[in-house]
Amino acid sequence: MAHEIHLDPWADLYATRMSNMKGSAIRAMMGSAEIPGMIALAGGLPNTKPIGLDDVVRATRETMKAEGGTALQYGSSEGHKGLKRHIIKLMAEEGVTVDYDDFILTQGSQQALDLVARTFIDVGNRIIVEAPSYVGALQATSGYQPDYLQIRMDDDGMVVDELAVALKKLGPRSAKFIYVVPNFHNPAGVTLPLERRKRLIELAREYELLIFEDNPYGRLRYEGEDIPSLRSMDENVMYTSTFSKIFSPGMRIGWIIAPHPILDKIVIGKQASDLCSSNFAQMVLEHYFDRNLWQKNIEQLRDVYRSRRDAMIAALEEFFPEGTSWTKPAGGFFLWATLPEYLDSSEMLAEAIENKVSYVPGNAFYADGSGAHHMRLAFCYEDEEKITEAIKRLGKVIKGQMALAKSLLIKE
Ligand SMILES: Cc1ncc(COP(=O)(O)O)c(C=O)c1O
Missing domain, CATH: 3.90.1150.10 (Aspartate Aminotransferase, domain 1)
Known part of the structure; x- marks a missing residue:
């Protein structure tokens, strides 16, 4: 035919x-x-x-018993407090102190990427990315038509000295944000050492730039010591992580931490995008995490x-x-x-x-x-x-x- x-x-x-x-x-x-x-x-x-499927069934049953119809309703755009309680603990283990109103829940980190892009990027605005960079971040940002400044990576992640050279020419506030995946990079598999993290923070302060840290894999370390996150070094860093790699991507739940004025804008973007993340998924996750099985x-x-x-x-x-x-x-x-x-x-x-x-x-x-x-x-x-x-x-x-x-x- x-x-x-x-x-x-x-x-x-x-x-x-x-x-x-x-x-x-x-x-x-x-x-x-x-x-x-x-x-x-x-x-x-x-x-x-x-993941024990029976444990998920149990968490689902507990959700329906404890929350009843609330789990089937729209929830708050900022996210369900019961699950936020667990994220506060997770972040504290990483040396990041946050309270309930310092972050919101998203449909995975992927939505956080889209929301940050829509909050900051007008056509032709510069954003700074690693080269290579997470393809989903390129996809999320490309729709807003930015001008990408790529910074080369080596076996220790972004070559921060090359960023310093570029910024010297460009000056302060010359980009909307710097997007980085410091731990076990996707796709490069490399990790940014402490010295480079400190230097990156210094540069961001000197040139008045925002850093957007994406950390889905931080807990999947197979050897060596954890390195402090960029967010733990500076409260102005925007930070996203997710339940996708430590539990299940099917839940589609992640979170984003950002300074309050930025978070207010991001919430407006989230409302336009989906009103709120699934109340049901957030509550099942809460009950599953209550039992520390993860x-x-x-x-x-x-x-x-x-x-x-x-x-x-x-x-x-x-x-x-x-x-x-x-x-x-x-x-x-x-x-x-x-x-x-x-x-x-x-x-x-x-x-x-x-x-x-x-x-x-x-x-x-x-x-x-x-x-x-x-x-x-x-x-x-x-x-x-x-x-x-x-x-x-x-x-x-x-x-x-x-x-x-x-x-x-x-x-x-
Ligand atoms: C670096 C990075 N960021 C964000 C995501 C998005 O994850 P999710 O939306 O499932 O939370 C991924 C998924 O592969 C990733 O590798």
Whole structure:
């Protein structure tokens, strides 16, 4: 049957902002996970296995008993106090003292990213991001059409000295905010050391800039000591985190801490967006967290993820060719591999998918679309055996591409 080509009859109606918004490469890749035999190193799907389903049923029953119809009603835009109580405790463990009105609950951290973007960015405003940066943050901000200033990353996260050089030229208040993921970066897998954190805070103060700290993975550390958050060093830092990685992304609950005048604006944005987050989900989470079960879950998660990370690094050492390198994450979900500059991982993807292995090409994580000789490899989802097999297959694909590129060079 011949395929008809359907042109979008509404193409001339869309806002210009839609032309800047790319569908997330990762969501697109999720589809490939359904192909039989595919080993998915693309999406960062958390492992929800340690969660006792009976415990969730119990928390749900307790919610209905204790809250009754309230759980089925609209809630406050700022979030349910019962759950906020747990977040206050979580933040205190990270050295951050907050009260109920210092933060609001959101639909995951992703909504916090969108709300901060809509609160601050007018067309053409500068925002400062890491290069590479979390693709969901690029997606959330791109609709507001900012001008991105990318700051390079190395094995210790954002190269803050390069930010200092840029700011010296640009001067004070030259960007709306600096977005950073200091712990176990997505996609780079690296962590910003204390000295760089202090320097970043100093720079933000000197140049009167806001920092927006995104910390979904901080509790998934597999070795070493925790490093103080940026928010614990300065109360002007905006901070978001989420229940997605320490419990379940299905709940869609995160939070954002910000100075009060900013938070007031963010709440208005949230009301416009969804009125409030799900009262029901917040209350079930509250009852689940009342029993402290999550701490045991997270210990199990750390063991599982650590072992998968180790399997991936061992396989990379065995199967990836000379001329490639990768980061060694101390936590989180992702490892960042670097190929020779002449290779393009987005062009290579089709061959990888044919060989039943998926990853996310590096250029998805750069505001300017560069970075194609990198790839993000997620070690959170597949087990050790599958990870080893996937890296073996990928190593073969890369070796083939390197050989092809060399033979073409010789011919020229
Ligand atoms: C760095 C970062 N920020 C934010 C999010 C969004 O998480 P959620 O909306 O599930 O809380 C993610 C999810 O992968 C992430 O990696």
